[in-house]
Amino acid sequence: MKQRTVLSLEQALSMPYATLRFAQLGWRVIRIEATPFANRLPGDPNRYIGTQVVDDDRNSYFIAPNVGKETIALDLKDPRGRELLLRIIKELEVDIFCCNTLPGRYASLGIDYVKLKTANPKIIWAGISAMGPEYPFVPGYDPALQAMSGFMELTGREDGQPTLSGIPLIDLKAGDEVYAGVCLALAEQAESGEGSEIHVSMLQAAASWLITTLPLVDFGCDDSEITRCGNEHRKFIPTNAYPTKDGYIYVAIGNDIQWQRFTDIEKFRPVANEARKTNKGRQAERQGCYDDISAISVNYSTAALAEEFAAATIPHAVINDIRQVRVLEALNGKLTTTRTPEGQVVHMQPMAVDMDSAQTELAFPAKYGQHTRQVLAEAGLVEDEIAVLAQAGVVAVMSEKSAGAAQ
Secondary structure, X not given: OOOOEXXXXXXXXXXXXXHHHHHHOXXXXXXXXXXXXXXXXXXXXXXXXXXXXOOOOOEHHHHHHHOOOEEEEEOOOOHHHHHHHHHHHHHOOOOEEEEOOOHHHHHHHOOOHHHHHOOOOOOEEEEEEOOOOOOOOOOOOHHHHHHHOOOOOOOOOOOOOOOOOOOOHHHHHHHHHHHHHHHHHHHHHHHHOOOEEEXXXXXXXXXXXXXXXXXXXXXXOOHHHHOOOOOOOOOOXXXXXXXXXXXXXXXXXXXXXXXXXXXHOHHHHHHOOOHHHOHHHHHHOHHHHHHHHHHHHOOOOHHHHHHHHHHOOOOEEEOOOHHHHHOOHHHOOOEEEEEOOOOOEEEEEEOOOOOOOOOOEOOOOOOOOOOHHXXXXXXXXXXXXXXXXXXXXXXXXXXXXXXXXHO
């Protein structure tokens, strides 16, 4: 696969996750951060979130989405910074530009598609925002979008509060849409030779996942079918999490044949009756099914039940914590890694899909402004020019000594 160059004005998670996927392909990813402003901490605020890992601007929440990338600092509010951006795109032959900035700021920062096309007519431009360019000043924060898109209303116990997902689903969904959109744009470009513009609305991307609920509104379904229901499945009964002697186990009964196999297990035979032979019948006795199964499962260990369910080919899963997920046999050898400057190996999430040519060990995230000098030199600037721009605050650079120590 041809290596591409990606330039990304990014912060937080949605776009850094998208460009991480490009870095995993072995593409060159250069992230742009803002120059210092007033007394604020410089660069991406996520640099300073979580446990301090190696120094003052590479904390734990920042690490995984930003491995394998270079980083530069430009002031795009300054016309000289905007000229530098165009120069970098032209001289480095940037293939793809990404951003997750408010659409209302595209033109003033000089990052809109029309402007960047002047530097590379074939550039692929991709942006993430809360609700698309039609809503230019709405900020895109995952928890707020989970609320707006109905995800929170669908998550949690039936008799409890709406609840956030345990992971930032909409940030990650939006990042995946950029990844897919860019790959499609490259395929189209191979035929047309043209660039393209991709706008990802976090709200629309999230709503596209409402496939099991949103269409039901037009079917006259009861509200109970399109609201939260804890760990139950709304349609397949008795799919649920059940208490055990030492924890919980999840059982997914997806059809009547599986129910028959389930109730053929000796200890669960008492939960069967004529009405429950069909999913429709079990739906009518939904709570009774849950109560009857729970009254039995709570007397046995999770491991013992898992062994019996496996023998009967009943879909089930132990409810693992994250430390247990990390050592699952099915993920053995698939975790991606990076190394701190001191050489400590850090294990991270696996790639979404195995690829023979993928980069599964990626460089540790760069310090703020670590590659500014190098990238500007590639764009044709000499050291004196870089020094003048740094003195004026148009760019932020690291000293050669500090940059070497950061690696």
